[in-house]
Amino acid sequence: MEQLVNLFHGFAVALQPYNIMLMVIGIVLGVIIGVLPGLGGANGVAILLPLTFSMSPTSAIIMLSCIYWGALFGGAITSILFNIPGEPWSVATTFDGYPMAQQGKAGEALTAAFTSSFVGALFAVVMITLVAPLVASFALQFGPAEKFAVYFLAFCSFVGLSKEPPFKTIAAMMIGFALAAVGLDSITGQLRLTFGVTHLLNGFDFLIAVIGLFGIGEILLTMEEGLAFRGGTAKINLRVVLQTWKELPAYWMTSLRSCFIGCWMGITPAGATPASFMSYGIAKRVAKKGSNFGKGEIEGVVAPETAAHAAGTAALLPMLSLGVPGSPTAAVLLGGLLIWGLQPGPMLFVEQKEFVWGLIASMYLGNIVGLLVVLTCVPIFAAILRVPFSIIAPLILVLCAIGAYSVHSSTFDVMLMLVFGVIGYLLKKCNYPLAPLVLAIVLGDKAEEAFRQSLLGSQGSFGVFLSNPLVSTIMILGLIALFWSVIQEGYSRLRSAATA
């Protein structure tokens, strides 16, 4: 029960009026950062970090982590309204969120997204409160082989997701892998596929690809289809929030599953992006209305959002207890800890109780404040869709360009984004799914790195992927996910053969 006592001390710290004010400021800033594609939580926190040096470490981390929650919330807004994921982990939210908005259900989709985010985060915080020390030691078991197994599972649970022919899915995924291979090969330290072009040293940044493929591609498609936003009929009052809330408890199973996936991926630390993809993929398989996914199913918004937020929250745990950031934003927060003179690591929980529990308490409060802030804004966000396309489209274009520029402060990236836009448009026209391509760009180089690190360590033996119960279990789960449809079909044939 010592944890609970500590937590109440934490609440006492976090509930000081000054800290509550910082919380609200942080959430609002975070939502703005999350809405602007490309700016991203990591950049946002990094930019605002120096502002916090004059504060006490506890106040500073409360404000910065609230920016983080805000960005997590905000990422969903543009995904649903314009099919532009503001953050990598919002990509999976577009799959059903955007179709819902087009059907005039933007308010429902936003409410579902925000509420699920809150549920995911809350679940993760409760887990952190109760089992922090236990979880930290679990994360230590993850070496390169285990990490590769997790990525493998993420890919496998996603294959076969699209309704397009499997070859098109594989082709799209391979393009993604090829793009992910550009830049520095982190294992040999040599440049790959850069052809002497300085701008390619950094490889293709995921965010630029996504802003182009989704954002610009969507604008091109809309232009072709007659310059009109569908979904302008969205209800814009707060009653929609309550109506959606009545619907949501029906998806408790998906929520719970996504919470577990999210926490697990956040701790390992694979991060929020694979968590959201994996959760969406599995929900599509398992849910009753799974075949409707991609056409505007509310469950398809609940699954990725819950997982992304659970992972984003859980990712702070390895950062605090081990000093390993579970996400890019956590990496920047980690830098902040060191600057404030705190050493993340096993001793932080012992020596800096006020700080740690103040932070954990602010996770509870920050998410509640965040939910209130964004929910009250749902009608405002939904009303954006009533603005004529001819006015909003140039604004979105400008927003995309700013986003692409701000990733590396480079105009080359803006060009690249436009090129990706055209590619996105063409791929959509030819019915190639974009999601596998995006997944491969995000996780391709990480998976490759973990794969090669494992083989270096095992001196080339593939046995390393089955060398202990943990890695074997994950790999086998991956294989089951990969061949699930074959297994299912075989099972139903067997059954029909038996009844015949």
Add this chain to the structure above:
Amino acid sequence: MRRSTHLALGAIAALCTGGVAAPATAAWEPVRPVEFIVPAGTGGGADQMARTIQGIVTKHSLMKQPLVVINKSGGAGGEGFLDVKGSGGNPHKIIITLSNLFTTPLATGIPFSWKDLTPVAMLALDEFVLWVNADKPYKTAKEYIDAVKAAPAGSIKMGGTGSKQEDQIITVAVEKAVGTKFTYIPYKGGGEVAVQLVGNHVDSTVNNPIEAVAQWRGGKLRPLCVFDAKPMAYDEPIADGKAWKDVPTCKSAGLDMEYLMLRGIFMAPRATKDQVEYYVELFKKIRATPEWQEFMKSGAFNTTFLTGAEYAKWVEAEDKRHQALMKEAGFLAPSN
């Protein structure tokens, strides 16, 4: 355009001070925000230092213009170096460097050399320490080396940050001194490397003090020796009553290797003397703040401060040394 304005201003200034023999010393000051380039990712050692500096500058109002930290980590930092190299005559851009100043051009063959930049000041040197998991029986570097020698070549795993960079250079030097082979496994960041060691996924690392100190204090890792000519200066106890000062040099343990990593500041090409002078003074003020001293202590840095010709000489010698080390290790890009 900008340079011609500067020339014009200079001419006017010269006219004003006409009779005086000494050249115009109207001290230069930034007139717009200064970009502080970090040729590494967010959260790493160089990034932490840059953001600490930014925080100190903001807190003590040391500059009239804002200092903006920008990460350009592509191609092992090559992106950042080429950016500054291409900003000749722009005094509003400075860059913090790590050893990739030397290793990146050699390993990747990008068209860059430190001579393209204007040296400003060495802020500090980062130490390297040989670490093992605290559960392992090795208490001294010698015990560990003997165990490595006894094991089959390649069966001992050394974890490190990046490929063909400082950690791997040290690993190769240790291999040479010991006469055996490690399997070197590159990771993305120093914190990750330290945790891989805690999880026993590698057998030893050469982490910087700041990357592993928390795990040492937590009783998870043990420092065996430091790759420096003399022990570190900090005598505040960290774990088991031991301080950084009590970590012996690797040389005393029979590992004849010294390696320190530059944490220094450079400007874009063609910076004037006034402009360099401005930044040197700025960094002198930063070094005097308690925040900076606290930061040095937390990372057990070697606080050598060099400027001007001395600094350039140090960098040149270090560049030669890296060329030799990299060549010997077979890390040079084919085009070099």
